[in-house]
Amino acid sequence: MELQHVNVKIFVEGDLSVDPEQFINIFHSWTAEQSCDELLIDVADYRHVPAGPGVVLVGLQADYAMDQAQSRWGLLYNRKAPTEGSNADRFLQAFRAAATACTRLESELPGLKFSRQEFQLFINDRALAPNIPETLASCQADIATFLQSLLGHGNATFAAEPDPRRRFGVLVQTGSNFDLAQFASTA
Amino acid sequence: MKASNGLWKDRLDSQLAAQLAEEIDTFETEIELRQQDKVDEKVFAETRLRRGTYGQRYDNGQRHDGSQSQTLAFEEKYTKGPHTVWDAPGMQRIKIPYGGVNAEQLEAMADLAEEYSDGIVHITTRQDFQLHFIHIEDTPALMRRLAAVGITTREACGNSVRNICGCPFAGVCPDEAFDVTPYAHALTHFLLGHPDAQNFGRKFKPSFSGCAQHACGLAGMHDMGLIAETRDVDGQQKRGFRLVVGGGLGAVPRQAKLFDEFLPPEELLPIAQAIARVFGRHGEKKMRSRARMKFLIEKWGMEKFTEEVRKERATLKEDPRWTDYLAHVDEGSESAKQPPGELPEDAGNDPRYTHWLRTNLREQRQAGYVTVTVALPLGDLTADQTRSLADIVRQFTNDTVRTTVEQNFVIRWVSKADIPALYAALDAAGLSQPGASNILDIVTCPGTDTCKLGISSSRGLTAELRNRLAEKSFQMDQAIQNLHIKVSGCFNSCGQHHVADIGFYGVSRTFQGFKVPHFQVVLGGQWEENGGSYGLPIVAIPSKRVPDALDRITEMYLARREKDERFVAFVKRVGKGPIREVLDDLTSNAPTPEQDPNFYSDWSDPRQYSLGDIGKGECAGEVVTQYEFEMAGAERMVFGAQLQLEGGNPAQAGKDAYEAMLRSAKALVQMQYDDVSNDPEEIVEEFKERFYDTEIFFDPFAGPKFADYFFAIHDRADTPATEDTAHHTIEEAQLFVEAVHSCYNRLRSEPAAT
């Protein structure tokens, strides 16, 4: 099963301690500088919608968002363009992009901190990855390979999204801290 | 763009209605042909528009970052239309006839919003859905998934019959003459793809209302507005429609005019067909800005239009579809899932809940049932909320819900006994916002967020006003709570600002050499009676000061209103002059960019404000002082014209509006030719030669439209204006003044602020 359109959401640690309006300013400056790997197009403000996409930096190949889905703030990387390689490679690409954005945000917004132990990984495509047990079964090994390369050990746990109407994905808990900054710098 | 696009075709084709499947296959082929450059870009643009696939801001590959225009590095390949980059994301409009949707369709919308868009389902002011940031190559898969749940995007945009609007309370409203749903349904299916409705110069918008007094269907501002009525004919109650035609908002709003006082249902479809044929044959085709039906009616007059349509009707070949559906109209479009009930007495004393009970519920004409309005901020809801709404609709109703022209949902047939449980379910989904249809429930178009024509951030302003109003909504006087606010990002009026109590539309002004986003304040409009009267702009306020302007207007209304006086009556009695006076100081005393850079950016957008995203700048000479002086004078004169009209002097109003146009044209001419005199002929001639013939004045999107208004008014300058023509002249003069500002802005280089 080839999985494309990988999404990674790295949660904010604790409550959000900065004014979300600042994400608008930062995302606009990233767009002006074109400072991500993807072509950046615009910033969409959805702060008015409860538990919504928050502030979205819309790109061509991927979107970045400070997302508030399910009432949890986090940096969401949404890969839109297909990428080469194995499923584990694609998980890694998405995680690196998300980690890079997180470290940049942390450095630009003192007080903002992202979790080093918990993130979500999901596939934004119901045709490629319907949220059924068979999907999990078929890509469990790919997820394990990805986590091994991320953490250097196999102690992480992951639980599949239980609601079959929501997209297929897993909530990953790593047990020990991963080094977000070091990870990002290898991007 | 999506790796799965091909999979959806394999998976769904056998489930789709044959015609829908074929239409989508054809569209997919057209996309491929365009990629091979075998279809002209203009033809392709109209083709995709007719499938609801629309352009979006920055799709010309340019974006102003606050200090300069940036070229977005899209891969250079074929285009989607003139100046439209292939890979640039666009908008997909999804038409929802009379706003009727079911739970399965909501679930499909939720999935599509997540997978192809940015996770938001948006409801428009014509009851459609819209998804933004869509890639053109994903649209066939998206359309197949919609078709699988019975939705077509065919003719959602382009020069076609657009979504047929209808009262969301149809069938359950105590005030309606009868349920218009089956008629709206029949007309939708009759006109969809009808060969007589394919040759328009512009769009054709129909709408149904169940009564004359409410605004739910806004029939009076449509090309074809149908208002249900019953009459006693020979001792029998008969149904019919008051048919009005040629209405529309846009830059030049027109109230629809009476075509037939009581059109029998058997004539509904054939008359619609005849109107479509007459409009298709005789409507303007070359000049887009004069191509709506309202202009054909203006040119011909109602008498000739009616005569031509009647003649056309007489030639039509009988079609069984005209009347087949009538045998079923009484079968009832929807029914209740739960038995009728009463609201439990121990409703609790949560003030938010009681507020919601007061503002979001309406009694149905069927005892024991209510409708519940789900008020959406800015017409947006998330994919998760959309799925929750689907669950709620399944649990409490027979699987139906409707969108509204106020960008909300209405859940119908809710047993009163279920109200507390329904509220709890909505609340859990973040959908229990009180204040439906009142001051908090502000209607807004997309504006500069996504629209290519946006001048100011209508959504940004709306979000800001909502935040401020929400804070004080509990203490607000009922008279203030009852106000309707509507915001458009430009004069095109997609936010329907003309029919609000207080409307705003985006314009720009220059202070100290820098552009500043502004909103015109529009007063005198009426939401009731199907958008019974249209307001006029009284003054342009800097965007960041609009909340203060709103406070001042509402405070003045509270302080000076007479008992139970409605806002529209208050404006009429007090007059626009005194209202403008309380706002006047907001238009001057601008801080410098160093003192307050915020003043020079728009809501929710930190970039230094510019018009760079809607037009290209180039350098010209500096005549700022003289220009600003002249333009301030021209704006004063347009406002003076309004006061003349209010004072019952339309002839003078028309004259003043014309003078304002002359003065602003002169201001522009003076940029190149200082010695131009005050002779109107000379001003017009110089303006024509320097700005019209050279196309310098042409709006990037509207072309010569605004100059044409000027020339037309100049040609009839000697004819005294009537009340009707003075109103139009004032509107056109205001637009011309705005166009002069835009032209001036384009001609000036844009200095950078701090």
Ligand code: SF4
């Ligand atoms: S009113 Fe103007 S800005 Fe708003 S959607 Fe319409 S054209 Fe765009």
